[in-house]
Amino acid sequence: MLENGDLAPDFALPDAEGKIVTLSGLKTPFKIVYFYPKDNTSGCTTEARSFSDLKDTFAAAGAEIIGISPDSVKSHANFRDKQGLRVTLLSDPDKAAIEAFGVWVEKKMYGRAYMGVERATFLIGPDGKILKSWGKVKVPGHAEAVLDAVREAAGKH
DSSP states (O other), X not given: OOOTTSXXXXXXXXXXXXXXXXXXXXXXXXXXXXXXXXXXXXXXXXXXXXXXXXXXXXXXXXXXXXXXXXXXXXXXXXXXXXXXXXXXXXXXTTOHHHHHTTOEEEEEETTEEEEEXXXXXXXXXTTSBEEEEEOSOOOTTXXXXXXXXXXXXXXXX
């Protein structure tokens, strides 16, 4: 997984409408890129709702939020509409960004090993470098912790 100080890799991925979004094309000083395993699962829904609820507060602090999973554009559109999400969701079925950020990892469930997306979040600063990263994210309180980190970073820039 990428670490603090690493340059965040650019990506070009479709959003829920099929429009291509690039990291370098985002205009806010701070970017929140979070990776999650699957649309419409309990943890991923809670995480996406938490970020959506705080979207305006993040925007006021100069940050845009992007969620990325291997799910399809259609799945993202359904997830967004069903849950009333306000964050941008990007589809990465080829796992280009997922692998570039180092979050395609071996996981274990019920003693069985498989490859999957590690729930992780990256705060990227105005210079394109990772200011803070969170791996193996526990959802409760996470969006608030990321917001605190954005506010702290904004105070230093």
